[in-house]
Amino acid sequence: MKPKLILIGGGGHCASCIDVIEQAGQFDIAGIVDKDVTSDSMLGYPIVGNDGDLQALRSSFDHALITIGQIRSPAIRIKLFEYAKLLGFNFPIIISPRAYVSKNAVIGEGTVVMHDALINALANVGANCIINTKALIEHDAVVEDNCHVSTGAVINGSTLIRRGSFVGSNAVTKESVQSKENDFIKAGSVFKGYASE
Secondary structure (H helix, E strand, O other): OOOEEEEEOOOHHHHHHHHHHHHHOOOEEEEEEOOOOOOOEEOOEEEEEOHHHHHHHHOOOOEEEEOOOOOOOOHHHHHHHHHHHHOOOEOOOEEOOOOEEOOOOEEOOOOEEOOOOEEOOOOEEOOOOEEOOOOEEOOOOEEOOOOEEOOOOEEOOOOEEOOOOEEOOOOEEOOOEEOOOOOEEOOOOEEOOEEOO
């Protein structure tokens, strides 16, 4: 019997995560927690409460995943991740079977790696991150906690993306550069960053 997983956040990113979780096959989705409950289900899974119900849900479920997207700010994802961790939820790493993650890469808890993403050898991705569809994290790159590397983005070798940052769709970083914390890298841009020390 597969362990049950609670999804925290019921928007569009949640729908994408459901598809990955179903294909990965490690967990059964028990239900979705959403702040603004406008229906009783999403893609066939029940809405089991709002953020205020997490403490009660913890008595029945051990595993959770933050399924709120992140564009302008990681604040809501961080707040819910930290709160759910305080309640004792475990945060699995979810990797699409269509993604490639090197056995020599490191992925942090609560991170989701979406379809066709590629994480190369010696890359290090932190906790509570989104590595979105077709993103590439190259060798020796570091993506710190609470980041979103969006669709088709390329993080080149030895680059450091600091915590809380957003890398837009089809953005490309130069090699061996670094971002600031909570940086916002625009879609389609070439990010020259700040030279690594």
